[in-house]
Amino acid sequence: MKKTIIALMYDFDKTLCAKDMQEYSFIPSVGMEANEFWQESDNIATKNNMDKILSYMFLMIKAAKDKGFSITRESFMNLGKDVVFLRGVKSWFSRINEYGKSLGVEVEHYILSSGLKEIIEGTKIAKEFKKIYACEFHYNKSGNADWPKQVVNYTTKTQFIFRISKGVLEQLEDKKLNSLINPNERRIPYRNMIYIGDGLTDVPCMKLIKVRGGESIAIYHHDTFDTAKRLFNDGRVGYVCKADYSSGSQLEKVVQLLIHQMALTSQLIDLHDEQAEELA
Numbered sequence: 001m002k003k004t005i006i007a008l009m010y011d012f013d014k015t016l017c018a019k020d021m022q023e024y025s026f027i028p029s030v031g032m033e034a035n036e037f038w039q040e041s042d043n044i045a046t047k048n049n050m051d052k053i054l055s056y057m058f059l060m061i062k063a064a065k066d067k068g069f070s071i072t073r074e075s076f077m078n079l080g081k082d083v084v085f086l087r088g089v090k091s092w093f094s095r096i097n098e099y100g101k102s103l104g105v106e107v108e109h110y111i112l113s114s115g116l117k118e119i120i121e122g123t124k125i126a127k128e129f130k131k132i133y134a135c136e137f138h139y140n141k142s143g144n145a146d147w148p149k150q151v152v153n154y155t156t157k158t159q160f161i162f163r164i165s166k167g168v169l170e171q172l173e174d175k176k177l178n179s180l181i182n183p184n185e186r187r188i189p190y191r192n193m194i195y196i197g198d199g200l201t202d203v204p205c206m207k208l209i210k211v212r213g214g215e216s217i218a219i220y221h222h223d224t225f226d227t228a229k230r231l232f233n234d235g236r237v238g239y240v241c242k243a244d245y246s247s248g249s250q251l252e253k254v255v256q257l258l259i260h261q262m263a264l265t266s267q268l269i270d271l272h273d274e275q276a277e278e279l280a
Helices: 034-048 052-066 073-082 089-102 117-121 158-166 200-211 225-233 250-279
Strands: 005-010 106-116 131-139 145-150 193-197 215-220 239-242
Touching (some): 005 158, 005 250, 034 052, 052 131, 073 117, 073 131, 089 106, 089 250, 106 117, 106 158, 117 131, 131 158, 193 200, 193 250, 200 215, 200 225, 215 225, 239 250
Parallel strands (some): 005 193, 106 131, 193 215, 215 239
Antiparallel strands (some): 131 145
16 A cells, blocks of 8 residues: 655745744844845845845845855855744644654655745754755855855745655756656645645645645734735635644644545545455
8 A cells, every 4th residue: 555645835934933034143144124125125126127036135145245244055054043933843843743653644844935945954943844945046166155046936836846746856857747647646646735834925835735635724923814814715725823833733733634634535545446456
């Protein structure tokens, strides 16, 4: 019998931590306030008809140069140590993994973020993810960031859902990704996928997962309930939960129920397929 794998996919900023990852250390290090940084980034995007993810990456390099220091992969990873996670996040993965194991299924965790992969990799929870898909910089011979290498915006995020489903996790592997595959041969069927995000930029991923048989959850903070409510009423998500990952939280209960449902569905499908072979 084929092993059942369930994928939990997360946005990062304001989903696992309370604010954008750049706001913890990087923005203060260049002498800017968060609102000032994001406003300037938006202005650059508007003036140049530019993708907003590219504009913030451009501004990070520019702001660092203006302050007379370079940014390296190592310095970005060090910034990850300052990220403060939401309640319960640090123990969340082991709890959910153990719950899945109790039902005979394997749970895998993935990041789909428009933030920086280098910062995420420097956090205490980086080891919990099978794959981290996020923006990355190219580094010159001196080791300094000089160009965006990978850009992940709210629509390009969806490509990683296809990769995860097919088991084609490496970004340079395109041939297999674009090849036709029997739904039964997918490593992780869409029905075994859960996407967790906090806002409108997660809509393409939320909708894609729901349309294809998986489930999406909108989490909210004290000032973002209206956004989560809109996502629910618009049919983008099936559930709305407070941004709390602690044991016994509403989010944990919903995710556990979904994992249980997916485990039972997989068992029934496997039983059906076995009987179909026997009776053919």
